[in-house]
Amino acid sequence: MSETFTKTMARNIFYGGSLFFILVFLGLSFHTTRVLPERDHRENINEDVILGKKLWEDNNCIGCHTLMGEGAYFAPELANVYDRFGKNKEAIKAFIKSRPANGIPGRRSMPQFNFSEEELEALAEFLKWTSEIDDGNWPPNIQG
Ligand code: HEC
Structure with missing residues (x-):
């Protein structure tokens, strides 16, 4: 050479x-x-998941939350909130429903959106579906 x-x-x-x-x-x-x-287990996308995603966008949830790491860092990651809440859709619905109208003084708080039962179900379904995406185990722990 x-x-x-x-x-x-x-x-x-x-x-x-x-x-x-x-x-x-x-x-x-x-x-x-x-x-x-x-x-992305798209075969499990049903009417509720579609409505939930629309509500997610229309209400700018991502302006405060992240979903699989994408979004704002003001509030908790939500791609694993279904797991965090013990795989319980009712707990997610109850949380969203019970937010105080004027926030919680002195701390970051989640707004009250006054969703109907149907809308709450759709959002919970959307978050359940999201949590079941095979995202290479991201976020790496349940706390997000
Ligand atoms: C103005 C910012 C803001 C917006 C917009 C917002 N959230 Fe939140 N959210 C928060 C904050 C802050 C928390 C943490 C509240 C707490 O722990 O008391 C929270 C908590 C949550 C939780 C519980 C998470 C956990 O791990 O405890 C869920 C579920 C949730 N939000 C869903 C939603 C959905 C669905 C939307 C859109 C319809 C939305 N949020 C829009 C600020 C926001």
Whole structure:
């Protein structure tokens, strides 16, 4: 092997390296599109989950909360709130329903949204469905 590092060698490393990582990128993209349908268990999306997601967006829950790490850091992570509340939808509904109208003095508090029973059920279903997404165990612990 020659002692000198030539321009041709540098060019080959550049092209070879670029090609290698483009192939890795394509391979990983292909893999992601294949496994996503299994991971997000979309077959369990029902009318309630859809309504819950709409309420989640319309009421800007993400303006305070994170969902799988995405969102604002004002209030607790909610992708695992279903697990945190003992896999109990009623407990989630009761929490959202029982927020005081004027907040809790001296601490961060969750607004009262005056949701109907149907809306509470939909939000709880949405949070249950979210908690069951195979998200590589993120957030890493139940406290989020
Ligand atoms: C203005 C900010 C704000 C908005 C908007 C908001 N929340 Fe909250 N939420 C909070 C705070 C703060 C807490 C923690 C309250 C506490 O522990 O007393 C909380 C707690 C919760 C909890 C309990 C979490 C836990 O681990 O104890 C749930 C469930 C929840 N919120 C759902 C929602 C949903 C659903 C929406 C949208 C409809 C929403 N929140 C919108 C501020 C907000």
